[in-house]
Amino acid sequence: MRTTQVAAQVTTQMTGETDAARQYVTEARRIVVKVGSSSLTTASGGLDADRVDALVDVLAKVRSGGEKEIVLVSSGAIAAGLAPLGLTRRPKDLARQQAAASVGQGLLVARYTASFARYGVRVGQVLLTTDDTSRRAHYRNAYRTLDQLLAMGALPVVNENDTVATDEIRFGDNDRLAALVAHLVRADLLVLLSDVDGLYDGDPAKPGTSRIAQVTGPADIAHVEIGTAGKAGVGTGGMVTKVEAARIAAAAGIPVVLTSASRAADALAGRDTGTYFHRTGRRSADRLLWLAHASTPQGSLTLDDGAVRAVVEGKKSLLAAGVAGVEGDFVAGDPVELRDTTGRAVARGLVNFDAKEMPRMLGRSTHALARELGPEYEREVVHRDDLVVIR
Numbered sequence: 468m469r470t471t472q473v474a475a476q477v478t479t480q481m482t483g484e485t486d487a488a489r490q491y492v493t494e495a496r497r498i499v500v501k502v503g504s505s506s507l508t509t510a511s512g513g514l515d516a517d518r519v520d521a522l523v524d525v526l527a528k529v530r531s532g533g534e535k536e537i538v539l540v541s542s543g544a545i546a547a548g549l550a551p552l553g554l555t556r557r558p559k560d561l562a563r564q565q566a567a568a569s570v571g572q573g574l575l576v577a578r579y580t581a582s583f584a585r586y587g588v589r590v591g592q593v594l595l596t597t598d599d600t601s602r603r604a605h606y607r608n609a610y611r612t613l614d615q616l617l618a619m620g621a622l623p624v625v626n627e628n629d630t631v632a633t634d635e636i637r638f639g640d641n642d643r644l645a646a647l648v649a650h651l652v653r654a655d656l657l658v659l660l661s662d663v664d665g666l667y668d669g670d671p672a673k674p675g676t677s678r679i680a681q682v683t684g685p686a687d688i689a690h691v692e693i694g695t696a697g698k699a700g701v702g703t704g705g706m707v708t709k710v711e712a713a714r715i716a717a718a719a720g721i722p723v724v725l726t727s728a729s730r731a732a733d734a735l736a737g738r739d740t741g742t743y744f745h746r747t748g749r750r751s752a753d754r755l756l757w758l759a760h761a762s763t764p765q766g767s768l769t770l771d772d773g774a775v776r777a778v779v780e781g782k783k784s785l786l787a788a789g790v791a792g793v794e795g796d797f798v799a800g801d802p803v804e805l806r807d808t809t810g811r812a813v814a815r816g817l818v819n820f821d822a823k824e825m826p827r828m829l830g831r832s833t834h835a836l837a838r839e840l841g842p843e844y845e846r847e848v849v850h851r852d853d854l855v856v857i858r
Contacts, residue, residue, distance in 0.1 A: 488681065488722070488743045488745065489737035489738065489739065489743070490737060491656075491722060492656060492722070492724060492734070492735070492736075492737040492743075493736065493737035494655075495535070495654075495655035495656035496534065496535055496536065496655050497535070497536045497538070497617070497652060497653065497654045497655050497656075498529070498535060498536070498537055498538070498654060498655065498656045498657075498658060498735070499537075499538045499539075499540060499645055499648055499649040499652065499654045499656070499657050499658070500526065500537060500538070500539050500540070500657075500658045500660065500731070500735075501539075501540040501541075501542075501641060501642060501644075501645035501657070501658070501659050501660060501712075502522060502539070502540075502541050502542065502543075502660045502661075502728055503542050503543075503641070503642075503660065503661045503662070503728075504542040504543045504545070504546040505661065505662045506518060506522070506660055506661060506662055506727075506728035507519055507522070507541070507542070507543040507546070507547075507575075507728075508543055508546040508547060509550075513546075513547060513549065513550035513551075514543065514547045514574060514575065514578050516578065516582075518728070519578050519579065519582055520582050521728075521729075522660075522728060522731060523579070523582040523583055523585075523586075525731045525732045525735065526539065526622070526731075527583065527585075527586040527588055528732075529735050530588070530622070531586070536617045537622055538613065538617070538622075538623045538625060538648060538649075538652055538654070539579075539622060539623065539624050539625065540625045540626070540641055540644060540645040540648055541575065541579070541624055541625070541626055541641075542626065542641045543571070543575050543626075544567075544568045544571040544572040544575050544626055545557060545564055545567045545568045545571055546567075546571065547570075547571030547572075547574045547575050547578075548566070548567035548568060548569070548570035548571025548572075548574070549567055549571070551570050551571075551574070552566065552567055552570055554567065572594070572626065575624075575626070576590065576592045576624060579624050583622060588621075588622050589620065589621045589622070590621065590622055590623075590624055591616040591621040591622070591623050591624065592623075592624050592626075593609075593612060593613060593616070593623050593624065593625045593626075594625075594626055594627070594628035595609060595625065595626075595627060595628060595644065595648075596627065596628050606651065606757055609651060610651055610652065613625075613648075613651065613652050614652065617652070625644070625645075625648055626641065627641060627644055640708040640712075642659060642708040642709050642711070642712035643708060643711065643712050643715065643760060643761070644761075645657060645659065645712060645716075646712040646713070646715040646716040646719075646721075646723075646760075647715070647756060647757060647760060647761055649716050649719075649721050650715075650716065650719045650721060650750070650756050651757075653750075654721055655721070656721065656722055656723075656724070657712075657713075657716045657721050657722070657723045657724075658723070658724045658725075658726075658731070658734055658735065659709050659712060659713065659723060659724070659725045659726075660726065660727065660728040660731055660734075661709065661725075661727060661728065662727060662728070663706065663727055664678070664726050664727040664729075664730055664740065664741060665678045665679065665680075665725055665726055665727075665740070665741040665742040666678070666679045666682070666688065666691070666693075666706065666709075666710065666725055666742040667679065667691075668690075668691055669691075669692065670692075678741075678742065679691070679742050680739065680742065680743065681742070681743050681744075681745065682713070682717075682742060682743070682744045682745065683745045683747075684745070684747050685714065685747075688710070693705075693706045693707050693710055709725055710725075713725060713744040714744075714747075715756070715760055716744070717744045717745065717746050717747045717748070718747050718748040719748060719749075719750055719756055720746050720748055720749045720750040721746065721750075722743065722744060722745060722746050723743070723744040724740075724741050724742070724743055724744075725741050725742045725744065726740050726741025726742070727741070755855040758802060758815055758816070758817070758853070758855050759815060759855045759857055762802035762815065763802065764795075764802050764803050764804040764815060765795055765796070765797035765798075765801040765802060765803060766793065766794055766795015766796065766797040766801070766803045766804070766818075766822055767793070767794045767795055767803055767804040767805070767806050767812075768785070768790050768792070768793055768794075768803055768804070768805050768806070768818070768825075768848070768849075769790070769791045769792035769793070769794075769806050769807075769808065769810075770785065770789050770790060770791065770805055770806065770807060770808075770813070771789055771790075771791045771808065771830075772807070772808065773789060774786070774788075774789025774790065775807045775808075775813055777789065778805060778813065778814050778854065778856070779813050779814065779856050782851060782856075783851055784847035784848075784849060784850050784851040784854070785805065785816065785847060785848045785849040785854065786832075786833060786847055786848060787828040787829065787830070787831050787832070787833065787836060787848050788830060788831060788832050788833075790825070790828070790829050790830065790848060791808070791829060791830065792829070793822060793825040793826060793829070795822055796822050797818060797821065797822045798821045798822070799818060799819055799820055799821055800817055800818070800819075801817065801818055802815055802816070802817055802818075803815070803816060803817075803818045803849070805849070805854075812857060813856065813857065814854055814855060814856045814857055815854070815855055815857055816849035816850075816853050816854035816855070817849065817850075817853040817854075818848060818849055819846060819847060819848060819849065819850070820848060825848075827840075828844070828848070833845045833846065833847075
């Protein structure tokens with residue numbers, strides 16, 4: 468077959484894949500849209516009312532027919548609080564970030580409330596920390612709240628609760644939060660909006676680079692050097708966090724469109740803009756995705772070789788007999804890291820015992836522990852339903 472014929476076939480195949488992908492976008496019913504600080508605020512801080520209104524115009528139009536639901540994950544609270552507090556750039560220390568968030572969050576939700584009111588759309592604010600979502604009861608409550616808001620016709624505006632979050636319980640960036648929220652609400656699509664119109668095969672500011680229209684898996688972009696946070700200095704992310712968020716969502720069965728806020732209408736209409744990330748996996752248990760990507764381990768357990776095989780390959784619960792060491796200061800219900808004898812993390816799970824209880828349990832059978840310490844010790848250290856393999 469001649470080269471021109473091969474090229475024509477490849478082009479036809481790629482065009483077909485693009486058409487199918489964009490059709491999926493237009494058919495999505497429940498959509499999570501994430502917008503970054505740089506798309507809502509000025510470089511010196513403060514909300515840009517025109518930018519907020521432009522985004523709201525697009526989202527209100529998408530949901531106007533009543534067939535689509537929108538969950539908006541919005542950054543911008545800290546950035547919105549900078550100017551009112553006399554700050555010129557996002558502060559590095561947590562205390563001043565929390566102060567800026569306290570001032571800015573009210574301004575942000577007030578701006579959204581007023582803007583969506585032009586279309587008769589009610590807004591509901593939902594602030595989350597990782598502690599709200601990695602624990603079993605908390606993540607169920609988060610789902611119920613978001614689902615009920617949608618059922619009642621409101622548009623949830625989600626943000627990390629920066630005012631009270633500590634370094635230990637922070638998502639770190641709203642891109643990752645958006646991916647997890649998309650899974651939590653069982654979204655059909657995630658749209659990540661920023662100040663860049665897609666993923667490029669190099670620095671988009673330099674000549675000779677081109678937009679990557681589709682990503683079918685990690686191998687497609689293994690060669691791409693991905694940039695970090697932008698020049699505005701008001702956000703925490705960059706292309707790295709967006710690609711990671713897209714990877715999380717795609718692996719959980721949710722396709723992703725990454726583009727600029729100025730092209731939000733084109734993206735939601737299924738036009739060829741930005742970068743489309745195909746689904747690479749199936750939807751998993753909600754709690755396990757949060758456990759893998761949103762929890763902060765409070766300690767670690769070292770497993771012997773047999774326990775590693777049982778947990779990783781056999782998908783079994785972790786018993787005390789397989790635990791060879793313990794580190795950290797955790798309590799029952801906390802997330803802990805499970806490591807092999809070389810120190811490599813192989814899994815993460817919610818532990819059923821306090822750290823202070825573990826030393827006398829190491830390497831012992833559940834029956835022996837029950838006889839000596841009581842029936843409450845005849846259970847798993849980490850149950851398989853509360854465990855996720857991460858290697």
